[in-house]
Amino acid sequence: MSNFLYGLDFGTTNSVLCIYDEDKEAIIETIRVPSLIYFPAHSFSGSDDPVIGEKAISAYLEEEMQGRFIKSVKQILSRPSFTETRINGRRYNASDLVALILKDLKRKADAITGVDCRKAVVGRPVFFDDDNAAKDSLAQTRLSKAVAMAGFSDVRFQFEPIGAAFAYERTIKKREKVLVADLGGGTTDFTFLELDPKKAGSTDRRNDMIASGGIYIGGDSFDSSFMWTKGTPYFGKDTLYEATPGKLLKVPMSLFENICTWDKMNFFNSLKIRRSMEEYYHYSKNDRKFRNLLTLVDHNLGYAVFKSIEKTKIGLSEADTFPFQYSNMGIEIDEKITLDDYNKVVQKDIAKISSYLDQFLKTYNIATAEIDSLFLTGGSSMVKAVQTLFQTKFPDCTIHTGDNFISVAEGLAYSGYLFKE
Numbered sequence: 296m297s298n299f300l301y302g303l304d305f306g307t308t309n310s311v312l313c314i315y316d317e318d319k320e321a322i323i324e325t326i327r328v329p330s331l332i333y334f335p336a337h338s339f340s341g342s343d344d345p346v347i348g349e350k351a352i353s354a355y356l357e358e359e360m361q362g363r364f365i366k367s368v369k370q371i372l373s374r375p376s377f378t379e380t381r382i383n384g385r386r387y388n389a390s391d392l393v394a395l396i397l398k399d400l401k402r403k404a405d406a407i408t409g410v411d412c413r414k415a416v417v418g419r420p421v422f423f424d425d426d427n428a429a430k431d432s433l434a435q436t437r438l439s440k441a442v443a444m445a446g447f448s449d450v451r452f453q454f455e456p457i458g459a460a461f462a463y464e465r466t467i468k469k470r471e472k473v474l475v476a477d478l479g480g481g482t483t484d485f486t487f488l489e490l491d492p493k494k495a496g497s498t499d500r501r502n503d504m505i506a507s508g509g510i511y512i513g514g515d516s517f518d519s520s521f522m523w524t525k526g527t528p529y530f531g532k533d534t535l536y537e538a539t540p541g542k543l544l545k546v547p548m549s550l551f552e553n554i555c556t557w558d559k560m561n562f563f564n565s566l567k568i569r570r571s572m573e574e575y576y577h578y579s580k581n582d583r584k585f586r587n588l589l590t591l592v593d594h595n596l597g598y599a600v601f602k603s604i605e606k607t608k609i610g611l612s613e614a615d616t617f618p619f620q621y622s623n624m625g626i627e628i629d630e631k632i633t634l635d636d637y638n639k640v641v642q643k644d645i646a647k648i649s650s651y652l653d654q655f656l657k658t659y660n661i662a663t664a665e666i667d668s669l670f671l672t673g674g675s676s677m678v679k680a681v682q683t684l685f686q687t688k689f690p691d692c693t694i695h696t697g698d699n700f701i702s703v704a705e706g707l708a709y710s711g712y713l714f715k716e
Contacts, residue, residue: 302708307480311704373424397445421509458706478675531585
């Protein structure tokens with residue numbers, strides 16, 4: 296019977312598992328699922344169990360968005376303010392939610408290998424929530440618990456950009472000092488290390504790791520910035536209401552801040568908040584765009600709107616103009632977005648990544664001349680503003696990319712040496 300190791304990359308947007316056959320010394324299969332969970336409002340397909348991945352989207356739409364849809368669950372791992380949520384009469388903490396996705400991946404992988412594989416190298420960002428030791432420790436504890444709940448008992452953890460580096464190492468012909476940038480949905484992580492194809496699979500790589508760091512900005516940050524700038528005007532951000540006879544005020548900005556990030560959507564669950572929104576609508580003389588906000592909240596349309604935002608982001612990675620479009624239940628959005636428009640929307644996030652990278656290089660005394668090549672991975676690395684940032688900072692460096700969605704998991708699967716230390 297073959298021996299297997301799973302390389303497991305639990306991501307903000309997508310999660311990937313690579314099956315590594317230790318006897319054949321090769322990856323034999325890769326499984327990728329969106330990091331999505333849907334809790335049906337009613338029994339779905341004869342079961343009350345939550346639905347994971349692509350099927351979560353189908354179930355969400357089939358039930359006309361009546362149930363509870365959860366996205367970007369990775370981002371709550373480091374948040375002490377999140378203790379639990381109640382769904383369909385059951386309590387779920389952060390580890391419970393993450394474990395649902397990991398169990399789904401393991402079940403699919405075990406069906407391929409035919410064994411109950413309990414051995415895994417699991418990825419984690421360099422920092423779950425910027426450079427905050429307490430939050431980082433909390434996130435690691437919660438992730439470790441979720442991994443155990445999913446059925447893994449022989450586990451090692453590896454920084455995600457190091458995993459990506461080991462995938463890249465198998466494509467090079469000579470020794471290189473490489474700066475790896477892993478731009479995911481939740482974080483941007485950097486690792487500077489020496490790679491050598493002759494060392495691929497070696498049992499001790501500690502001396503090859505020169506520096507690691509990360510910042511809590513990723514693709515979700517870009518989407519939130521876009522929603523704030525381009526999306527919220529369609530949901531009444533500039534709505535005026537008559538606070539007292541003859542006195543007009545803008546509705547609170549907090550309402551719109553809370554539709555720009557998924558983890559804050561439960562802000563609207565409060566009966567008090569919901570009544571306030573109805574009052575703002577009434578005293579705005581039934582403003583049409585503010586009505587869109589009520590529709591968004593009442594019908595749980597956030598995911599669908601953000602999919603439209605993501606489609607625009609992806610479109611602008613290949614074209615200079617792309618529409619931002621959404622049409623449903625009276626909400627009508629149809630606006631042409633230029634690449635320059637988008638770059639202006641995300642410029643603050645790009646500036647933060649740039650500033651962090653400068654500090655990272657300074658802290659570890661890394662001169663640009665020392666860097667032989669750059670390796671960019673992660674879905675957000677395809678954003679033109681991100682690519683321009685690296686081209687500008689490192690004009691003389693060759694920039695390489697792998698498969699932006701599975702490179703990390705591949706490298707984790709190649710990290711079996713961690714079990715020999």
